[in-house]
Amino acid sequence: MSDVRGDTFPQLLAGLAATRGDDVAMQEKQYGIWQPLTWSEYERRVHDTAHGLAALGISRGEIIAVLGDNRPEWLIAELAAQSMGIAVVxxxxxxxxxxxxxxxxxxxxxxxxxxxxxxxxKLLRLLEEETPNDAEPLRIERxxxxxxxxxxxxxxQVLMEFTExxxxxxxxxxxxxxxxxEQITAGSADDIAVICTTSGTTSRPKLAELSHRNLLAMADHLTSIDPIDRKDRYVSFLPFAWIGEQMLAVACGLSRGLTISFPEDSSTQRSDMREIGPDVMFSPPRxxxxxxSEVQVRIDEAGWLKRxxxxWGYSIGDTVxxxxxxxxxxxxxxxxxxxLADAVSTRPVRDQLGLTRIRRCYTGGAPMGPDVFRFFHAIGVNLKQIYGQTEICGIAVVHRDDDVPFNTVGTPIPGTDMRISDDGEVMLRSDSVFRGYHRQPEETAKIVDADGWLHTGDAGYLDDNDHLVIIDRAKDVLxxxxxxxxxxxxxxxxxxxxxxxxxxxxxxxxDSADGMTAMVIIDPATVGSWAENERLSYTTYTDLAGKPEVQELIAEEASRANEDLQEGIRVRRFxxxxxxLDPDDDEITRTRKVRRNVIADRYGDIIAALARADDRVDVRSRITYQDGSSTERVLELGIFDLTTYSVPEGRGRRPVWSGRR
Structure with missing residues (x-):
């Protein structure tokens, strides 16, 4: 199929199968052994799957859904559907x-x-449930x-195995x-390639339609400043439902011929990354x-000489x-x-993280603290911030190599226009702006104007070097x-x-003079490690979070954070x-963004108690046991007043790379 164009993902796959058929397109680890799939084998399986979908009666213009972790079959199903002009959600x-x-x-x-x-x-359970009165019926046939x-x-009878x-x-x-x-040749750059869900922080997620043209324009513009070579390797472990993974693993992967590797399991992800040694990586801040956090725990457990x-090595790396x-x-x-410092100090840490071969890596989807950036650059990782949204294929702005101010998100990629509106909203325009929200034209009209400008809803400004600084969602700026x-x-x-x-x-x-209050969720791994070092016994997360010693620990951390904040916006109580917080409880999204409206409703009593400067607040919590029984408990949460707290005299600052003082 070397005669087909390269306007769509399936057409790119056909070209790769024709010119690099024996090269490895993707590999999956099974039972400790990497199982490779060549470009020609990849195309053959896409060919068979597309015919299979046609045999089931699905045709051009429809949508199929894919639900699960990253495996070769996800991409095979995606490319097979796209080969027929079918979009994938x-x-x-x-x-x-x-x-x-x-x-x-x-x-x-x-x-x-x-x-x-x-x-x-999960799907069979949905099919068995009665359809709510205000909902459309499910149309799942297979x-x-x-x-x-x-x-x-x-x-x-609704089930079928993929091999079948x-x-x-x-x-x-x-x-x-x-x-x-014939189906591949008939494909158009303007066909819908994928439908990605928005984060849904304030409402149900919307379904954003992204065309092949949208995604491949983004890939071309990104790789024009950060080249990706056909020999580069990429480890795919973040959900393909996320635009970030579609952006790099699929769009950049197919347009540049990347080899994609799938870890065997979430528990082996880090060791599998070390084996592969990816050249490029994209992950959200979490x-x-x-x-x-893993580095901090391991270093804290090390002996004094290693620390x-x-x-010493970190301080040298930080200076450079x-x-x-x-x-x-x-x-x-x-x-x-x-x-010398890198050889004996920071390179071993990169190796443990699987980042030894990394040339560049990205973070996006949520803001990340400057100190986290500083840490990775100090150990020799070229980490860069990107800014974008699902509606613009995930990226519009990025840091350039050797120009990475930690408090900015960079400058626009080629082909992207950016301006700040009179009320401070960031607006973007490029070939990567999405086609619209699926079956919601009125919502599309609210976010993309007649001139093609995407109204991001984010407040930001340009610094003296024309780098974009994002403040927050415009509606959340105070x-x-x-x-x-x-x-x-x-x-x-x-x-x-x-x-x-x-x-x-x-x-x-x-009262604007009263200062901020906060609800804090502790990290069970690092706080648990700290508690063990302090010989502090505990049973559950709830027990650990309720310890007065843990409150004092967080109080010191909050006080340190307050030092860099203006007086009027310091945290007074927590x-x-x-x-x-759990996405299954709708408290955070699948990409770990807080749903503030849910938090405000569910924890209203806690928020009110913080505002009143109470000493404590009672909350009701339902506990479910392994045998399925449950009971409701009333828990007393203490409120810590930072206005009367001071860090113990002589207590030194905690280094960036350590949990110890």
């Missing part, structure tokens, strides 16, 4: 209940490709699963030679923050990184010292008593830089929540 594997129903009914998908027994059970483990005894679908396709292909080539050596991100070069002596504009997210990030804080939600005061 990805669903996060953690989605359940109403969220799952909403996506399936809105997309009107008749076929769902699901990973395993867990996902199949569930195709690609991991048969545990499904051997299922006899539901491929076999069905091979039979149809024998009767329709040339059909697959991944980088968890990496830093001292790492501290500070110079490089501002475009300066270290002198010969500093370069030589840095080479004004302090002295007139300073600020965002709750900025203060939350200051708190979250602490290795002991997993999440924080900050609430503005009713409470340690008795549980972690």
């Amino acid at each position: 990805g669903i996060y594997p953690t989605s359940i209940g109403e969220e799952l129903r909403h996506i399936l009914t809105t997309s009107r998908a008749r076929i769902v490709v699901a990973e395993d027994q867990e996902q199949v059970d 569930i195709v699963y690609y991991d048969p483990h545990g499904l051997e005894q299922y006899r539901d 679908l491929e076999e069905l396709g091979r039979g149809r292909a024998a009767e329709h030679p040339g059909w697959f080539h 991944i980088w923050e968890s990496m830093l 001292r050596v790492f501290g 990184a500070e110079m490089r991100v501002s475009g300066r070069k270290p002198g010969p002596l500093l370069s030589a010292t840095h080479a 004004t302090a008593s002295d007139g300073t504009r600020y965002s709750s997210a900025f203060i939350e990030n200051k708190l979250k830089f602490s290795p002991y804080v997993e999440e924080a939600v900050v609430f503005p005061p009713e 409470v340690l929540l008795h549980k972690q």
Whole structure:
């Protein structure tokens, strides 16, 4: 099929199969062994699957859904559907209940490709439930699963194994030679390639239609400043339902011929990354923050000599990184010292994280603290911030190499126009602006104007070097008593830089002179490690969060964060929540963004108690035991007043790379 154009993903695959058929396109680790799939084998399986989908009666213009973790079958199903002019809506594997129903009914998908027994059970349960009066009925006619483990005894007629679908396709292909080539050739750059869900922080997620043209324009513009080579390797472990993974693994992967590797399991992800040694990587801030937390825990558990050596190496790396991100070069002596420090100190840490071969990596989707950036640059990782939205294929602005101010998100990529409106809203325009929200033209008209400008809803400004600085969602930007504009997210990030804080939600005061209050969720791994070191016993997360010693620990971290904040926006009081925020409870999105309206409603009593400066607040919590029984408990949460607290005299600052003082 070397005669086809390269306007769509399937056309690019056809070209790669024709010119690099024996090269490895993707590989998956199974039972400890990497199983490769060449470009020609990839195309053959897409060919068979496309015929199989046609045999099931699905045709151009429809939508199929894919639900599950990253596996080769996800991409095979995606490319097979796209070969026929069928769009693919990805669903996060953690989605359940109403969220799952909403996506399936809105997309009107008749076929769902699901990973395993867990996902199949969720779908079968939905099909058995009565349709709510105000909801559309589900239209699912077939569930195709690609991991048969545990499904051997299922006899539901709606189920089909992925290998059975491929076999069905091979039979149809024998009767329709040339059909697959005709379908690919008929594909257009303006066909819908994927439908990605928006974050849904304030309402149900919307379904954003992204065309092949949108995604491939983004890939071309990004790689024009950050080239990706056909020999580069990429480890795919973030959900394909997320625009970030579609952006790099699929759009950049197919347009540049990347080899995609799939870890065997979430528990082996880090070791599998070390084996592959990816050249490029894109992850949201929570991944980088968890990496830093892991380093902090491991260094805190190390002996004094290792800690001292790492501290020396880190300080050298930090000095060199500070110079490089501002475009300066270290002198010969500093370069030589840095080479030694890297060999004995920071390179082993990169190796443990699987980042030894990384040339550049990105973070996006949410703001990340400058100190996290500083840490990774100090250990030799070229981490850069990107800014974008699902509606513009995930990226519009990015840092350039050797120009990475930690408090900005960079400058626009080629082909992207940007302007700041009179009221401070960031507006973007490029070939990557999406086609619109699926079946919601009125919502599309609200966000894309007649001139093609995407109204992001984010407030921002340009600094003296024309770098974009994002403040927060425009509706969430607040004004302090002295007139300073600020965002709750900025203060939350200051708190979250602490290795002991997993999440924080900050609430503005009713009286502008009263200061901020916060609900803090501790990190169970790092706080648990700290508690063990302090010989502090505990049983559950709730027990750990309720310890007075843990309150004192977080109080010191919050006080340190306050030092860099203006007086009017410092945190005055906080409470340690008795549980972690959970996407299944709608408290955070699947991409870990806080749903503030849910928090305000669910924890209204806590928020009110913080505002009143109470000493404590009672909350009701339902506990479910392993045998299925449950009981409701009343928990007393203490409120810590930081206005009367001071860091113990002589207590030194905690290094960036350590949880110890």
